[in-house]
Amino acid sequence: MASWDVGTRAWFPNPADGFIPGELVERKKLAADDSTSTVETTEEALRDTHNPNLPPLMNPPMFEAAEDLTNLSHLNEPAILQAIKLRYAQKEIYTYSGIVLIATNPFARVDSLYVPQMVQVYTGKQRNSQAPHLFAIAEEAYTDMLRDTRNQTVVVSGESGAGKTVSAKYIMRYFATRGTPGQSLKGSKSRADAISETEEQILATNPVMEAFGNAKTTRNDNSSRFGKYIEIMFDKQTDIIGARIRTYLLERSRLVFQPLKERNYHIFYQLVAGATERERQELSLLPVDQFEYLNQGGDPRIDGVDDAAEFNITKKAFTTINVSESTQREIFKLLAALLHLGNVKITATRTDSSLSATEPSLEKACAILGLNAADFAKWIIKKQLVTRGEKIMSNLTQQQATVVRDSVAKFIYSSLFDWLVEIINRGLATDAVLQQLHTFIGVLDIYGFEHFAKNSFEQFCINYANEKLQQEFNQHVFKLEQEEYIREEIDWTFIDFSDNQPASI
Numbered sequence: 423m424a425s426w427d428v429g430t431r432a433w434f435p436n437p438a439d440g441f442i443p444g445e446l447v448e449r450k451k452l453a454a455d456d457s458t459s460t461v462e463t464t465e466e467a468l469r470d471t472h473n474p475n476l477p478p479l480m481n482p483p484m485f486e487a488a489e490d491l492t493n494l495s496h497l498n499e500p501a502i503l504q505a506i507k508l509r510y511a512q513k514e515i516y517t518y519s520g521i522v523l524i525a526t527n528p529f530a531r532v533d534s535l536y537v538p539q540m541v542q543v544y545t546g547k548q549r550n551s552q553a554p555h556l557f558a559i560a561e562e563a564y565t566d567m568l569r570d571t572r573n574q575t576v577v578v579s580g581e582s583g584a585g586k587t588v589s590a591k592y593i594m595r596y597f598a599t600r601g602t603p604g605q606s607l608k609g610s611k612s613r614a615d616a617i618s619e620t621e622e623q624i625l626a627t628n629p630v631m632e633a634f635g636n637a638k639t640t641r642n643d644n645s646s647r648f649g650k651y652i653e654i655m656f657d658k659q660t661d662i663i664g665a666r667i668r669t670y671l672l673e674r675s676r677l678v679f680q681p682l683k684e685r686n687y688h689i690f691y692q693l694v695a696g697a698t699e700r701e702r703q704e705l706s707l708l709p710v711d712q713f714e715y716l717n718q719g720g721d722p723r724i725d726g727v728d729d730a731a732e733f734n735i736t737k738k739a740f741t742t743i744n745v746s747e748s749t750q751r752e753i754f755k756l757l758a759a760l761l762h763l764g765n766v767k768i769t770a771t772r773t774d775s776s777l778s779a780t781e782p783s784l785e786k787a788c789a790i791l792g793l794n795a796a797d798f799a800k801w802i803i804k805k806q807l808v809t810r811g812e813k814i815m816s817n818l819t820q821q822q823a824t825v826v827r828d829s830v831a832k833f834i835y836s837s838l839f840d841w842l843v844e845i846i847n848r849g850l851a852t853d854a855v856l857q858q859l860h861t862f863i864g865v866l867d868i869y870g871f872e873h874f875a876k877n878s879f880e881q882f883c884i885n886y887a888n889e890k891l892q893q894e895f896n897q898h899v900f901k902l903e904q905e906e907y908i909r910e911e912i913d914w915t916f917i918d919f920s921d922n923q924p925a926s927i
């Protein structure tokens with residue numbers, strides 16, 4: 423439709439639905455006191471389909487659900503929402519927007535989308551020859567890596583619960599099961615059952631990292647509480663030879679505090695639910711509701727999740743990445759010690775605080791950690807200042823001493839987390855691997871934007887990281903586009919976009 427004739431369809435703001443469709447049924451002459459020139463201008467305005475003073479136009483029904491939003495004739499906010507909504511209703515969760523893939527969370531099992539045959543559908547294919555899919559993005563990264571001999575990165579972004587981690591895992595799985603084109607196209611059998619040990623180890627890093635770095639929040643039962651960048655490494659023959667993980671800012675406060683309906687890191691609940699009777703005895707494990715570090719969020723159950731079964735998955739994954747059973751036992755001991763530390767009762771005295779070396783939880787924690795309980799108790803309730811050779815000791819209040827106790831727990835846990843990443847890398851990015859490394863594909867999966875009733879400094883950092891990423895995206899995409907227009911000598915006017923620069927300096 424070239425102009426606002428009768429029958430033109432457009433979007434109108436609506437408080438309940440965002441936008442509702444409308445159609446021009448009649449054009450009326452303006453009131454008599456309007457000057458003729460205004461009428462003429464209005465006529466002109468009605469011919470301009472991009473006039474920002476008029477409601478945004480609808481696309482013809484046939485083209486409303488475009489596979490790529492850039493194909494929409496009328497590209498405006500309601501048209502974009504409509505396209506994604508219509509596709510979602512048809513169980514099409516993926517839509518392109520130029521170089522970007524928009525993934526809507528199906529909140530339902532859509533396993534058929536990711537079966538090995540689907541990997542084959544996308545292997546060796548151009549992106550626009552198949553329906554939009556995560557695998558097409560992975561494939562594009564792979565072919566670009568080969569073509570340009572350059573490292574690639576797939577950035578997954580979105581608010582908390584959007585589906586970033588699930589997507590990142592499917593991307594990793596795609597590379598692990600893809601194989602080289604010759605291999606995967608042979609016969610109808612997928613390569614999935616022939617994945618190499620290295621590929622298996624790379625995939626096994628996921629259950630481990632999630633057990634220690636993910637937790638239930640009010641937004642997501644499996645929310646990542648750290649940022650992750652994994653490089654999947656290829657040699658000259660484009661075989662996967664290893665991987666390297668880098669993590670960012672694990673949320674430490676969660677270890678000692680969880681808001682209502684939230685949980686601490688999954689691994690603790692897995693340990694309490696899945697430990698053998700012997701381990702339970704050895705580590706003096708109590709039920710979840712009796713550990714202060716686990717019971718603040720209330721009911722610890724997650725619908726559809728069996729923590730004991732998850733514990734077995736974590737242990738199996740540990741074994742796959744060559745963490746021996748004895749090392750696993752040491753890790754679990756450390757976790758139990760942290761739980762006991764959280765139960766240590768520091769009492770308030772008239773002036774400061776006291777903690778006896780025989781406080782039962784402290785005894786348990788120290789026994790497991792191999793620490794001297796008397797020394798440990800002393801340094802929780804006292805502090806020492808050293809000034810020019812002089813040592814001044816002072817007592818802490820109950821509140822200050824509790825902060826010290828919690829800080830020790832947070833420090834130990836985050837050191838454990840960093841150590842885990844280190845041993846994963848030691849196994850998957852050995853010197854031999856780094857020598858053969860030709861190119862890699864990175865996958866970035868950070869924690870999504872979030873806004874809770876109470877937001878800590880960590881939420882600020884999480885949201886800031888998301889703003890930075892958005893800024894990177896803006897610059898990259900708009901700069902790239904502009905360069906292309908200049909190269910092709912296209913006459914264009916710069917599109918005004920919502921720039922978050924002020925929030926991401």
Ligand SMILES: Nc1ncnc2c1ncn2[C@@H]1O[C@H](COP(=O)(O)OP(=O)(O)OP(=O)(O)O)[C@@H](O)[C@H]1O
Pocket residue numbers: 527528529530531532580581582583584585586587588589641642644645646647868869870871
């Ligand atoms: N492609 C998908 N198919 C099926 N379910 C999905 C898919 N993507 C997401 N989900 C569902 O949504 C939940 C949340 O997804 P995910 O954990 O990936 O979110 P996230 O973006 O990583 O969030 P956060 O920032 O909190 O880590 C998943 O546990 C799963 O139930």
Ligand SMILES: [Mg+2]
Pocket residue numbers: 586587588644645646867868869870
């Ligand atoms: Mg996540």
